[in-house]
Amino acid sequence: MKTKSKSQRVYDYIEELVISGEIKPGERLPSEAKLGEILNVSRVSVRAGIEKLSAIGLVRKKKGGGTYVNKPASDNYLSVFTPTLLHNTDYLELLEVRRALDSLSVQLCAKNITEAGLRKLNEILREMEKLSEEDDFFVLDKKFHLLISKYSKNRFLHNVHLIIWDVIQKALRANYYQVTNRDRIGEHRKIVEAIENQDQDLAKIYTVRHLEEIIDTFVCVYNQESHQEAIRTKK
Amino acid sequence: MKTKSKSQRVYDYIEELVISGEIKPGERLPSEAKLGEILNVSRVSVRAGIEKLSAIGLVRKKKGGGTYVNKPASDNYLSVFTPTLLHNTDYLELLEVRRALDSLSVQLCAKNITEAGLRKLNEILREMEKLSEEDDFFVLDKKFHLLISKYSKNRFLHNVHLIIWDVIQKALRANYYQVTNRDRIGEHRKIVEAIENQDQDLAKIYTVRHLEEIIDTFVCVYNQESHQEAIRTKK
DNA sequence: TTTTATAACTTGTATTATAACTTATTTCAA
DNA sequence: TTGAAATAAGTTATAATACAAGTTATAAAA
Structure with a gap:
């Protein structure tokens, strides 16, 4: 059995929040510190997970402002490919x-x-x-x-x-x-x-x-x- | 004029290496420490950039082993998205x-x-x-x-x-x-x-x-x- | 030559600190 | 009371350091 990395756990957790609709497009994620607290991991791991999610365009980070779930159909969605x-x-x-x-x-x-x-x-x-x-x-x-x-x-x-x-x-x-x-x-x-x-x-x-x-x-x-x-x- | 973030600079740098063919699929990237030295940024920023690239499947990280450029069309490289x-x-x-x-x-x-x-x-x-x-x-x-x-x-x-x-x-x-x-x-x-x-x-x-x-x-x-x-x- | 042990290297995670930016609150003047 | 400015609190970005955990290359031993 392969154990998931911590950053992957963060990734999955947030993805689930979004897919299940608990956090809707346009809304803000909990802060990195809070997420780390919830999942009991360091901020480093939280950031790694979020970084991935932002790379695939699911979320958008705003320096100083928080991390938001993207509205679908933003132009840059597919360019990551x-x-x-x-x-x-x-x-x-x-x-x-x-x-x-x-x-x-x-x-x-x-x-x-x-x-x-x-x-x-x-x-x-x-x-x-x-x-x-x-x-x-x-x-x-x-x-x-x-x-x-x-x-x-x-x-x-x-x-x-x-x-x-x-x-x-x-x-x-x-x-x-x-x-x-x-x-x-x-x-x-x-x-x-x-x-x-x-x-x-x-x-x-x-x-x-x-x-x-x-x-x-x-x-x-x-x-x-x-x-x-x-x-x-x-x- | 908007300045690029450091992690984005890392991202672009590596993407360029791959697109230009300087590093070919299957080959290994320079280590995080070395990349940080080259681009004059901290390891945190290097990791953030690489994290994104691995999210879109361009590279694959191996704990302890390094980061490798993915062979295209590997089965899992789209599913994250x-x-x-x-x-x-x-x-x-x-x-x-x-x-x-x-x-x-x-x-x-x-x-x-x-x-x-x-x-x-x-x-x-x-x-x-x-x-x-x-x-x-x-x-x-x-x-x-x-x-x-x-x-x-x-x-x-x-x-x-x-x-x-x-x-x-x-x-x-x-x-x-x-x-x-x-x-x-x-x-x-x-x-x-x-x-x-x-x-x-x-x-x-x-x-x-x-x-x-x-x-x-x-x-x-x-x-x-x-x-x-x-x-x-x-x- | 092959195997084994060791050292060097590399990524993963944690901690702490500070900078830069945003948002909410408070304060003060009109 | 209202509006603007100043301030405080919150948040992400980056850095430096440390150690854990895994991999690879090297050296030693059989």
């Missing part, structure tokens, strides 16, 4: 998943989009046209696709998209792949037009095509690189 | 995402499945037929679909599926919804047959149908419940 997913992720695999999920979200978006949402999409398109720097394009690209997934009105789907774009962003930073975005703006515009007409099928078609263009570009660049790598190794 | 997702997730939204992702994974699976994989799938089918308890069915159901996603050979997709099934499992435990699985076995068998014939399209069709059956059942049960709820409220 990123590092784990990242160092295992082949970018092509991720794009394959995106093709499936973007198809779904654009369909739902075409059904549920509002006037305000459409204005925002068109605004992003205009900003894209004004750009020259490749880096800034990424920011708009991310904003564009996350906006679509947001208007899918499926929060779980949106959350998964948040993970994905977080991974993409970090992959970019880590230079795991190179992007050449050429003329993606036209593809984006077609998608928006289809959404405007609430044509779910067409929106899906354009989105799949968009993703496949991205995949092709990536595969192309990737092959070039490994080719050059092979040449370098020969020398 | 789920309670947060849970009370925010509408089950229907999740099923909608599953429909999209299961379609993809079954297609890839039909392409990439091995003899051994097929044997395992058929074995699960046989076990399902022998069952009576509803609870045990869930375990097999989960195993079945995760096996398919595993043989998609897309690790990112598989990871997302791991998250999803973890959420489903906890939702079950928390009685957020009721399941009535009736005759899902036949649907499973058709999917396996399509995979055996490496017929990607057919496998996809059966999977979509399977998911839509599940959705229908859920909607049906859900409506009944809210109906009864309405009656209770009236009294």
Whole structure:
């Protein structure tokens, strides 16, 4: 029989308090000192347990103010997954998943989009046209696709998209792949037009095509690189 | 300008080491004392940062032995997280995402499945037929679909599926919804047959149908419940 | 060479102290 | 009585030190 560590006991105790509803989102946990008293452990162990809970986003700590149970659906919920997913992720695999999920979200978006949402999409398109720097394009690209997934009105789907774009962003930073975005703006515009007409099928078609263009570009660049790598190794 | 906490600096530093590949899965981190020296912080702060990383499963601590970077896709590395997702997730939204992702994974699976994989799938089918308890069915159901996603050979997709099934499992435990699985076995068998014939399209069709059956059942049960709820409220 | 004992190292927990920040209370002036 | 400012009390963040408990590397012995 393996004995639980003290910090784990703290973790379990608080998790139970939250899941059982004894402490509701927005409410404050007992102070670290009090928890230590209750569970008969030192403040060090209490802090270790709480640290974990805050890492997974169940609670939020406020220096000097206490520790609070998080309201669900705070934006940073899923971002904790990123590092784990990242160092295992082949970018092509991720794009394959995106093709499936973007198809779904654009369909739902075409059904549920509002006037305000459409204005925002068109605004992003205009900003894209004004750009020259490749880096800034990424920011708009991310904003564009996350906006679509947001208007899918499926929060779980949106959350998964948040993970994905977080991974993409970090992959970019880590230079795991190179992007050449050429003329993606036209593809984006077609998608928006289809959404405007609430044509779910067409929106899906354009989105799949968009993703496949991205995949092709990536595969192309990737092959070039490994080719050059092979040449370098020969020398 | 908000200054980062020291524990966050530790967190970021180690995350960077892992993402950049400087420390690879399975390798050991510098000791807490050494990290504190490097970053010029106390061991308390180092431990706080590492605690978070271990909560999200990026690293694994071994008392007396050191802290190691986790190999990705270790079975337990997502489970810590789920309670947060849970009370925010509408089950229907999740099923909608599953429909999209299961379609993809079954297609890839039909392409990439091995003899051994097929044997395992058929074995699960046989076990399902022998069952009576509803609870045990869930375990097999989960195993079945995760096996398919595993043989998609897309690790990112598989990871997302791991998250999803973890959420489903906890939702079950928390009685957020009721399941009535009736005759899902036949649907499973058709999917396996399509995979055996490496017929990607057919496998996809059966999977979509399977998911839509599940959705229908859920909607049906859900409506009944809210109906009864309405009656209770009236009294 | 293999086994065993030892030493060095590493994480887990406890204690104490102080800094930095937040919240509740009290005090004082208008 | 009200409102603002000052104060006190409470809370998390960090540090330093100590020791327990487990692991790993090294040295000694068979």
